[in-house]
Amino acid sequence: MRGNLxxxxxxxxVFTVRDGVLCVLLREREAPPFAxxxxxPGGFVRxxxxxxxxxxxxxxxxxxxxxxxxxxxxxxxxxxDRDPRGRILTVGHLALVPDLPEPPGEGLWxxxxxxxxxxxxxxxxxxxxxxxxxxxxxxxxxxxxxCPPEFTISQLRRIYEAVWGTLPDPRNFxxxxxxxxxxxxxxxxKVSSGRGRPGQLFHRGPATMLxxxxxxxxAASDPTP
Amino acid sequence: MRGNLxxxxxxxxVFTVRDGVLCVLLREREAPPFAxxxxxPGGFVRxxxxxxxxxxxxxxxxxxxxxxxxxxxxxxxxxxDRDPRGRILTVGHLALVPDLPEPPGEGLWxxxxxxxxxxxxxxxxxxxxxxxxxxxxxxxxxxxxxCPPEFTISQLRRIYEAVWGTLPDPRNFxxxxxxxxxxxxxxxxKVSSGRGRPGQLFHRGPATMLxxxxxxxxAASDPTP
DNA sequence: CCAATAGTGTCTTTGAGACATTATTAA
DNA sequence: TTAATAATGTCTCAAAGACACTATTGG
Numbered sequence: 001m002r003g004n005l006x007x008x009x010x011x012x013x014v015f016t017v018r019d020g021v022l023c024v025l026l027r028e029r030e031a032p033p034f035a036x037x038x039x040x041p042g043g044f045v046r047x048x049x050x051x052x053x054x055x056x057x058x059x060x061x062x063x064x065x066x067x068x069x070x071x072x073x074x075x076x077x078x079x080x081d082r083d084p085r086g087r088i089l090t091v092g093h094l095a096l097v098p099d100l101p102e103p104p105g106e107g108l109w110x111x112x113x114x115x116x117x118x119x120x121x122x123x124x125x126x127x128x129x130x131x132x133x134x135x136x137x138x139x140x141x142x143x144x145x146x147c148p149p150e151f152t153i154s155q156l157r158r159i160y161e162a163v164w165g166t167l168p169d170p171r172n173f174x175x176x177x178x179x180x181x182x183x184x185x186x187x188x189x190k191v192s193s194g195r196g197r198p199g200q201l202f203h204r205g206p207a208t209m210l211x212x213x214x215x216x217x218x219a220a221s222d223p224t225p
Numbered sequence: 226m227r228g229n230l231x232x233x234x235x236x237x238x239v240f241t242v243r244d245g246v247l248c249v250l251l252r253e254r255e256a257p258p259f260a261x262x263x264x265x266p267g268g269f270v271r272x273x274x275x276x277x278x279x280x281x282x283x284x285x286x287x288x289x290x291x292x293x294x295x296x297x298x299x300x301x302x303x304x305x306d307r308d309p310r311g312r313i314l315t316v317g318h319l320a321l322v323p324d325l326p327e328p329p330g331e332g333l334w335x336x337x338x339x340x341x342x343x344x345x346x347x348x349x350x351x352x353x354x355x356x357x358x359x360x361x362x363x364x365x366x367x368x369x370x371x372c373p374p375e376f377t378i379s380q381l382r383r384i385y386e387a388v389w390g391t392l393p394d395p396r397n398f399x400x401x402x403x404x405x406x407x408x409x410x411x412x413x414x415k416v417s418s419g420r421g422r423p424g425q426l427f428h429r430g431p432a433t434m435l436x437x438x439x440x441x442x443x444a445a446s447d448p449t450p
Numbered sequence: 451c452c453a454a455t456a457g458t459g460t461c462t463t464t465g466a467g468a469c470a471t472t473a474t475t476a477a
Numbered sequence: 478t479t480a481a482t483a484a485t486g487t488c489t490c491a492a493a494g495a496c497a498c499t500a501t502t503g504g
Contacts, residue, residue, distance in 0.1 A: 421456070
């Protein structure tokens with residue numbers, strides 16, 4: 001068999017929205033290389049694992065697998081100098097989770113805008129994850145993956161704000177999401193967000209696609225400086 | 226270093242449109258495994274190659290690298306049973322080339338609709354490539370990558386027909402592509418396609434994105450049966 | 451003259467963009 | 478009463494969808 005042998009890892013770009021800010025889950029590396037620097041969580045593919053299996057296991061080891069979070073493959077990175085230990089190919093994955101009370105495992109939630117210097121080529125993987133998430137919010141109902149099982153339209157709208165850097169008009173946004181069949185299922189209950197009028201609660205319907213898409217301003221202000 | 230070691234390959238989903246039909250470049254395998262069956266062209270990553278480099282080299286070895294064809298990473302496939310020789314991860318790539326006078330190298334152009342049984346998991350990789358190409362024609366100017374350096378609007382429209390399985394209305398299509406700044410640059414010359422009125426020739430402009438996108442009928446007839 | 455292809459204009463309809471006020475609750 | 482948040486309707490405008498005829502060439 002021609003060609004080199006590679007170690008194969010999976011890395012995770014885990015996003016959540018905390019206080020209206022898109023955050024990514026990072027770990028501080030304890031061992032070299034890049035000891036003390038921040039990196040995406042991840043690890044090597046084991047045994048007979050497939051890639052998504054390995055990514056799911058890593059997610060579980062972080063403490064995030066209780067329920068079915070969104071997880072998809074992002075892309076592979078194999079530059080020969082990306083890891084000083086040798087030839088390591090990593091398959092980046094994108095995971096979207098709701099805001100959690102505490103950072104899972106030993107990780108920390110860092111606003112994406114402040115995650116500019118990362119170990120390895122993780123800044124590039126993160127940038128690709130951000131772009132993927134932004135694009136998918138246009139064509140899919142995936143914003144709900146950032147929300148708890150029940151949520152209001154306002155919460156959903158703030159997801160878009162955090163990911164895109166622009167706050168959609170509340171009336172147009174409401175019109176769009178409520179007129180997409182199967183996106184939002186009303187629960188009939190309301191919830192008060194502290195003070196102010198309580199909002200109507202929904203949970204995710206079976207719809208996965210937005211037709212036609214909700215296009216972001218291509219020239220919108222970018223929350224990653 | 227924990228985890229198995231993998232051989233890493235790149236496989237190519239090379240599309241062209243021949244006689245109005247979306248075709249994929251395949252090879253007949255000579256050696257086991259899957260000797261005699263059809264497979265995507267590809268090979269192992271060598272030396273200090275990055276993934277795109279390896280895919281570009283494979284494209285060159287096929288005889289397709291003379292000019293800059295479109296080439297992008299599609300995704301990685303690493304199911305433990307995908308190759309009986311052992312643990313091999315392959316990174317699928319998508320390449321789009323204009324219709325060529327002869328099949329390059331030892332390959333054959335097969336209509337995608339007839340490429341249902343392939344070696345390894347290549348049917349899955351092909352299916353993902355088809356879906357990627359279809360989606361990208363909505364949001365990008367990539368259809369021109371299937372065209373020779375100079376082409377008519379009719380030719381471009383037939384690309385959409387071949388990839389999507391639906392023929393856009395000529396007036397609406399013309400309106401859309403000509404009103405996208407930087408998509409089509411008129412050459413001022415005309416060409417006769419056998420008989421009938423000659424068409425105006427264009428070449429690709431610098432635009433890469435279509436804003437807003439040209440959406441395909443989500444319920445369109447699927448040319449892959 | 452006929453067959454084949456290129457090229458074009460208008461009306462209708464759908465959906466996005468912009469915009470301000472009222473409703474409901476906690477403090 | 479005030480402050481905070483949720484909810485909603487209309488007009489305008491941009492773009493897609495539908496639709497048929499004329500122009501130009503080769504045979």
